[in-house]
C-alpha cells in the first residue's frame with residue numbers, strides 16, 4: 593500500500609520534471625536564437641560604423657576642395673572655360689602698361705591649344721633633360737632659357753656642364769615646338785583677357801617641372817606652399833601651366849588649387865591642358881603634394897614690362 597502510494601506520488605513528479613526540462617530546453621533554444629540575432633545586429637552596426645568612418649576619411653581628403661573647375665576626365669574644347677575674378681590691388685604697385693596690365697582678372701582652362709601628342713613630345717624632352725641630373729628631393733626643374741637643371745640639392749647649368757653634348761639630348765625640333773606652343777598660349781591669354789599679344793612678353797622663370805612623392809631634401813623641393821606668383825616672381829602678370837601628364841593615371845595628388853576666401857577651387861592636370869590666370873593675389877594658389885607617380889608640367893610666364901622680357905630658348 594505504501595509502495596503503491598509512493599509510486600503514485602512519484603508518477604506525477606516525474607512527468608512534472610520532464611515538462612520542466614522540455615520548457616527549459618525550449619527557453620534555452622529561444623534565447624540562443626535571440627543571441628545569434630543580436631550578434632548579427634551587432635556585426636551590422638560595426639560594419640556600418642566602419643563604412644561611415646571610411647566615407648568620412650575619403651571625403652576629408654577632399655575637404656578643402658569646394659569646386660572642381662576642370663576635372664581630368666573632361667575635354668574643355670573648343671572654347672576655354674573662363675572664370676572672372678576681381679583684380680587685386682597688386683598691380684597698382686607696378687608701372688601700368690596699357691594693352692597688357694591686367695584690367696580683367698581671372699582664370700581659364702583649355703584643352704584645345706596643345707594636343708596630347710605635342711604634350712607627349714614635350715614630356716619626353718623633359719624626361720631626357722631631367723635624366724641628366726634631377727633633384728634628390730621630390731621636385732626637379734629644367735629651365736631651357738637659363739639652362740638651370742636641379743642636381744642633387746643644387747642646380748647645374750646644362751649648357752655649360754654638358755657643352756656641345758647637349759645636342760645629343762635635345763633637337764632643334766624640340767625647341768621649335770616649345771616656341772610654337774608658347775606662341776599659342778600667348779595668343780589664347782591675349783584673346784581671353786582682351787590684350788594686345790605683341791605687348792606681352794615671355795619672362796623668367798619659365799621652366800619644366802617634374803614632381804614625385806620623394807621626401808623633400810631642400811626648400812626647392814617644397815612646391816606645395818600657397819603663393820602668389822606676382823609676389824614670388826615680381827615680373828609675372830599672367831601665369832600659364834601646360835600639363836604633360838594625367839591626374840589619376842600618371843600620378844595621384846598634385847592637383848592645382850586656387851585658394852579663394854570662400855573655398856578652394858581645383859584644376860586637375862590633364863596631358864595637353866593649359867591653365868592660365870592673372871598672376872596677382874586674386875589667384876593665390878598651391879599644388880597638392882603628389883602621393884604617387886610622376887607629374888610633369890611647364891610653367892610659362894608672361895610680363896607686361898619689356899625690361900623683364902626674355903627670348904625663346906635656343907640650342908647652343
Ligand SMILES: O=C(O)CCC(=O)C(=O)O
Pocket residue numbers: 801821833848877878879889891
Ligand atoms: O605646376 C603647377 O600646377 C603650378 C606651379 C606653380 O604654381 C608655379 O610654378 O608658380
Ligand SMILES: [Fe+2]
Pocket residue numbers: 819820821831877
Ligand atoms: Fe605659382
